[in-house]
């Protein structure tokens with residue numbers, strides 16, 4: 001076997017090795033979180049809870065690309081009731097009803113107002129959410145309309161489904177705080193904050209029970225005087 005032949009097979013080998021190493025590094029960096037939440041009192045699944053993995057700011061590159069979301073208004077309700085977005089994302093607030101709505105928020109993370117508008121309005125009804133936090137949505141016309149935009153620091157946030165379950169993929173290996181938020185979670189509820197170890201060796205699991213207050217989305221009689229500040 002000549003030296004020339006050895007040289008000729010070297011470049012492809014090097015390339016294959018580089019690809020293998022790249023794949024290996026990627027798999028080392030990716031861990032999964034499996035979430036299951038239940039009501040501490042009833043044992044029922046907790047739907048629309050938001051779970052966020054808090055990675056250090058220095059690691060947030062690659063988890064922060066702004067996206068576009070939509071919170072519709074259907075039958076005088078916000079759909080979805082809870083929407084998870086990451087910082088910098090744009091949220092559209094279309095109106096699918098044949099009546100006017102007047103969307104607003106007084107939450108510190110995003111104060112805004114979209115004065116009376118109807119279906120098919122051509123004026124921009126989008127907002128950009130630059131600050132992490134929970135933004136409570138209301139409508140000046142229909143006081144019971146209540147919705148939430150949860151603005152997460154990164155894309156490592158998700159809301160639980162009808163089974164109280166959710167999955168977050170692509171979490172960097174390490175140990176991070178994982179927070180749980182729900183519109184009806186009692187402030188002193190156990191289970192709102194966890195420290196979770198992430199490794200690509202096996203998925204991490206978060207099974208937790210939340211104490212919830214009673215549903216505050218009660219419809220009010222139309223003649224009850226309204227307050228913008230609830």
Ligand SMILES: [Cu+2]
Nearest residue numbers: 101139141142
């Ligand atoms: Cu309305």
